Amino acid sequence: MKELAAIAEKIRNGDRRALSRAITLVESLRSDHRQQALDLLAACGTGRQALRIGLSGTPGVGKSTFIESFGLFLVRQGLRVAVLAVDPSSSRSGGSILGDKTRMALLSREPHAFIRPSPSQTQLGGVARRTRDAVHLCEAAGFDVILIETVGVGQSETMVAQMSDLFLLLLAPAGGDELQGVKRGIMEIADLILVNKADGDLRAQAQRTCADYSGALRLLRKRPQDPEGFPKALLVSAIEEQGLEAVWGEIQALADWRREKGIWETTRKAQAxxxxxxxxxxxxxxxxxxxxxxxxxxxxxxxxxxxxxxxxxxxxxxxxxxxxxxxxx
Missing domain, CATH: 1.10.287 (Helix Hairpins)
Known part of the structure; x- marks a missing residue:
């Protein structure tokens, strides 16, 4: 018990190695580890309320590149950023396949950033069962923003929406027919749709795609948790770091509005x-x-x-x- 108290103290002091050890513990499937994990979570306390941002997108859309660029942007704003990237699990070993930490080399070297690729452990939709415990630990460690990346486009989005304050859907430039490939349900839970790769030869196509999605969003029924104009579609170029400031501005505006209206606290209680x-x-x-x-x-x-x-x-x-x-x- 003293060892768990010491680990909890290190986590509250921002020790990333202790945080990694703690997340490994809460992800363990052993029953004795589970009890230790529960004791550790209790010892850590509630911590600060970080801004939890869920993010998903079709494979190849550039999620890791966007997260790295956006994470670096946030760090430059003086914020501490944690990334929980839920990877597909190997059916043999149960370990992560994609290894997001190796795909975000620049962000992983930032002292105010923390990246944790976690195997989905065959959980439905790709969201690890203990991801919400990892969020709790990251908040105890004092991170300001927690980015939760899910695997592909599927049922995981509804699960990550239950542990996020805002949800971003990342899409690549495509023709109007691409609208048919994105499920209406995912569009309905997205707060911002980001059309990535808006650079070079793809810029014009990205602008058309963004316009298509803006039109589609206007046809959706207005949600009570949104101010006028939300959800909305924006252009970004992760590789050129373009549009990131606009995305952060919209995120802050939406979060502030929901706090002011009491929607933020109501949603957090419902999620709990x-x-x-x-x-x-x-x-x-x-x-x-x-x-x-x-x-x-x-x-x-x-x-x-x-x-x-x-x-x-x-x-x-x-x-x-x-x-x-x-x-x-």
Whole structure:
């Protein structure tokens, strides 16, 4: 316990090595490590409220280049920046495949920046289950801005939206048909759509794409958490570091408006309750699977479902009933 208190103190003092060790602990799948992680999170306290920014985009759109350029821009503004980049996991080792730290060489050398590539550990949508714990630790370490990068465009966006204050969708220049390839649901949760690679030969095409998305956004139903004009589409060039100041200005304007209207605090409370419910479900499922009294029955029901002899819902109900009965005995 004294060791955890010492690690927590180092984290609060901005020790990046201690922060890395702590995130490794909260990502561990071992049950004994999980209890230590919970104790460490409690020892760290709540910390400051950082600006949490979720970011996603189609593969090849330049997410890592944008994050590095944007992160460097923020550091130059005197801010401390943490990047939690959720990588796809190797099906063999469970480790990260992309290694975002190696793709953000300049940002990783900044003393006021912290980059953590985390394997998605086969979690649905690519958002690691413990990413929200890593956010908690980064806030305890005093970071001002936390960028949470998700894998590709898919179900992970709705998950990262539940742990972010704002959500950015990064897209590449393309024709109008590209609008059909982006799901409406993702457009509806995005606060800013950033058309990247607006440079060189692609600049004119990027301007057309930005205009297409601006038109599409105007057709969406206005959200209560947005001021007039949001969500909106902007042009950026990560490689030339163009448009970054405009993006930061829009982010600040939206965040300030939501704070003023009380939407910020309401959203944070709703997110906390969401993850509380998710954690209860997850821990109950873990307890159920670990219950030695259910091991044989669980194996039998899994076999019955696989053979088509039992409906999944019917088998699940049987397992839950037996779990409750065994705990009441």
């Amino acid at each position: 309750l969401h993850w509380f419910s998710e954690e209860v479900r997850s821990q109950l499922l873990e307890e159920l699977v670990r219950d030695p009294n259910l091991a044989t029955v669980l194996a039998q029901e899994e076999g019955a479902v696989a053979r088509g002899e039992a409906a999944p819902a019917q088998a699940a109900a049987k397992i839950v009933r037996q779990f409750i009965e065994s705990n009441n005995a």
